Amino acid sequence: MTDKRKAEEGGLAPWFEAGRAEVPAPSGDWLARMEAMALAEQPAPRPQQAPDAGAAPRGGWLREMLGVLGGWPAMAGLVAACATGIWFGAAAPSGVSDWLSASAGDGISALEPASGFDYAMLGL
Amino acid sequence: MPYDAMSDTSDESLLAAYAAGEPAAARALTLRLGPRAFGLAMRMLKDRAEAEDVAQEALLRLWRAAPGWRMGEAKVSTWLYRVVSNLCIDRMRRRHGGHVDLDAVAEPEDPAPSVERSLQETARGTALQEALDRLPERQKQAVVLRHLEGLSNPEIAEIMDIGVRAVESLTARGRKALEGLLQARRSELGYDDD
Structure with missing residues (x-):
């Protein structure tokens, strides 16, 4: 009890002390009912998130490979080069063939050990 | 978590745990606040059945207020005392038409x-x-x-x-x-x- 309160009580202090000593206590039965009510009124527990749930697919082998190659921009370049190589290998435009013939002559075929398809697969 | 043994856990923290669905918090808060609500109601009303009703109503309101409770805005015990006090005053007024009947003591x-x-x-x-x-x-x-x-x-x-x-x-x-x-x-x- 604070000194201020004690000073306020003055001559009534013994009466208040007796009053404070008599704490009205609820019955055990009532407390049990209150506990049951508290549990009945309680909101459902919040669903717990599984640790790293949903992160596993994003961190798989594809993401690792992409990281090694330089990400999606590098992959796009690789795919474009691959497609161009296949196209050249399957049906090279005559203009390109002429240009190659004019600039390098027939020797080009002798100097080219790999085909356009091979270059495409190498991503060059 | 055994909240009963954690007397240093504040009422506000326990109420937050209650709102999060922890049953131990429900038990600890009931044991902590139930007797206080009942004690005040008993001192005000001097009738065990009425004091139990009032304390029950106050606790029910607390449980329903728990999910929207804003930490640091009001002390849980003060809030509960206020609800109990108001419910007691209402009952006293209804019982005595606004005046205390000395014969009813x-x-x-x-x-x-x-x-x-x-x-x-x-x-x-x-x-x-x-x-x-x-x-x-x-x-x-x-x-x-x-x-x-x-x-x-x-x-x-x-x-x-x-x-x-x-x-x-x-x-x-x-x-x-x-x-x-x-x-x-x-x-x-x-x-x-x-």
Whole structure:
């Protein structure tokens, strides 16, 4: 009890002390009912998130490979080069063939050990 | 988590845990706040059945307020005392049409302790309760909160929705009235021997 309160009580202090000593206590039965009510009124527990749930697919082998190659921009370049190589290998435009013939002559075929398809697969 | 053993966990933290669905928090809060709500209601109403009803209603309101409780805005115990106090005042007004009926003051319970001193203490507590019941309801409320429940004047002001000065005035008038009411019983209850 604070000194201020004690000073306020003055001559009534013994009466208040007796009053404070008599704490009205609820019955055990009532407390049990209150506990049951508290549990009945309680909101459902919040669903717990599984640790790293949903992160596993994003961190798989594809993401690792992409990281090694330089990400999606590098992959796009690789795919474009691959497609161009296949196209050249399957049906090279005559203009390109002429240009190659004019600039390098027939020797080009002798100097080219790999085909356009091979270059495409190498991503060059 | 065994909250019962964690007496240093604040009411606010327990209420947050209750709102999060932890059953241990529900049990701990019931054990902590239930007796306090009942005790205040009992002191105000002097009727066990009514005190149980009031305390139950106050606790129910607390559980329903828990999910939207904003931490740091109000003390849980102050909020609960306020609800209990208001419910008690409502009942007292309904019961007596706004006035305390002196004939309705219940007879003191038969004290069980056999030691004379304990009997005397019980008699003193009962005499105080009887005198409190004769005060105007707001004075009684302020005196009970201040001198029996041990709350500070700012807390009582919040509970009663009045200023601190008004609380001081109410408790001062209440004490003065109690002195007059209890004066006649001093020798009867052994205070002249103390």
